[in-house]
Amino acid sequence: MNATTPPYILHHSSCYGLKPLLDTSVHALVTDPPYGISFQNHEWDKALPQREIWQDAWRVLKPGGFGLVFSAVRLMHRLMVDLEDSGFLIKDVLFWAYLNGMPKSRDIALDIDKTLGVESTAIGEYNYVQGYKKGGADNYYAASRKTKYETASDIGKRYKGAGLGLKPAYEPIILVQKPIDKGLTVAENIIEHGTGALNLEQTRIPYPEDEGKVGHNPHPNGRVSANILRTDDFEDGYDKFFVVPKVRQQADKFNHHPTIKPVELMQHLVKLVSFEQQTVLDPFMGSGSTGVACVQLQRQFIGFEVEDSYFEICEKRIQQSLHAATQSLF
Numbered sequence: 001m002n003a004t005t006p007p008y009i010l011h012h013s014s015c016y017g018l019k020p021l022l023d024t025s026v027h028a029l030v031t032d033p034p035y036g037i038s039f040q041n042h043e044w045d046k047a048l049p050q051r052e053i054w055q056d057a058w059r060v061l062k063p064g065g066f067g068l069v070f071s072a073v074r075l076m077h078r079l080m081v082d083l084e085d086s087g088f089l090i091k092d093v094l095f096w097a098y099l100n101g102m103p104k105s106r107d108i109a110l111d112i113d114k115t116l117g118v119e120s121t122a123i124g125e126y127n128y129v130q131g132y133k134k135g136g137a138d139n140y141y142a143a144s145r146k147t148k149y150e151t152a153s154d155i156g157k158r159y160k161g162a163g164l165g166l167k168p169a170y171e172p173i174i175l176v177q178k179p180i181d182k183g184l185t186v187a188e189n190i191i192e193h194g195t196g197a198l199n200l201e202q203t204r205i206p207y208p209e210d211e212g213k214v215g216h217n218p219h220p221n222g223r224v225s226a227n228i229l230r231t232d233d234f235e236d237g238y239d240k241f242f243v244v245p246k247v248r249q250q251a252d253k254f255n256h257h258p259t260i261k262p263v264e265l266m267q268h269l270v271k272l273v274s275f276e277q278q279t280v281l282d283p284f285m286g287s288g289s290t291g292v293a294c295v296q297l298q299r300q301f302i303g304f305e306v307e308d309s310y311f312e313i314c315e316k317r318i319q320q321s322l323h324a325a326t327q328s329l330f
């Protein structure tokens with residue numbers, strides 16, 4: 001890629017093999033692969049990616065290059081084993097914590113009533129909502145009225161309110177590294193390949209304006225970013241973390257991808273594992289949020305997406321961000 005070609009290459013194909021890519025040609029991997037949890041029953045999310053793709057990613061990454069791979073709480077252990085068995089070092093797990101996750105559990109006592117053939121008691125109605133907007137309980141998405149029931153059987157009463165899971169409040173993002181070249185120090189590896197250290201400088205969290213004492217030797221740009229990222233400010237006023245809200249579906253009118261990640265979050269992650277003009281790979285682009293972040297941050301981007309309609313969204317979004325980035329230079 002040079003100054004006259006776009007700073008990205010988008011492959012409309014399956015990523016397996018990463019065939020067009022040369023060995024040790026990529027500086028960083030940032031990807032949000034299928035979680036293997038059948039999210040909204042989507043075919044592409046029925047299984048975790050095959051281990052082969054992590055071996056491919058290892059092949060094309062430069063020694064010392066980092067990867068950030070999104071995962072789901074229930075299957076992250078399998079993904080971590082796949083990454084480790086493919087040659088990566090597990091360096092950390094970032095938690096993207098959100099406060100507005102919806103508990104997916106049900107009141108098992110009502111199931112007990114049903115199993116016993118006892119009719120549960122209707123005790124009123126409630127607003128069924130898909131999520132709250134900022135501003136509290138009166139401000140919600142897609143509400144409908146539903147009947148509220150209470151258990152009526154004796155066994156049900158004993159198990160009233162029992163459920164199967166906690167309120168989900170974070171998504172894990174696995175930080176991995178391809179080992180640096182044998183016999184090289186980190187400094188030598190960086191001089192040789194441009195990889196081997198995290199870009200902590202560009203991801204610092206600025207101090208709040210009203211904060212007085214920030215330690216003995218405060219850095220002018222703020223604190224080193226933590227391994228917890230958040231979607232919202234806590235009401236405790238503790239603002240020492242990177243904060244980025246979740247994306248509501250259809251953030252862009254034409255973007256109907258069901259698992260869009262916020263561009264601001266992807267920017268933070270891209271900055272953490274790469275430096276300007278370096279090349280970042282996303283084998284599972286979805287609607288292209290990693291690519292948009294890369295274009296905005298002057299990174300070269302290589303992405304793969306297999307589904308026709310998602311690929312079209314990627315092309316459009318990434319082209320639009322390049323256009324916007326170019327316009328802002330004038």
Ligand SMILES: C[S@@+](CC[C@H](N)C(=O)[O-])C[C@H]1O[C@@H](n2cnc3c(N)ncnc32)[C@H](O)[C@@H]1O
Binds near residue numbers: 035261284289310
């Ligand atoms: C979780 S989504 C990524 C969403 C993305 N982070 C965004 O913000 O839009 C994962 C994507 O991987 C794609 N995918 C699944 N298997 C693939 C494969 N073998 N090669 C390329 N893409 C694949 C799916 O079609 C899906 O769009």
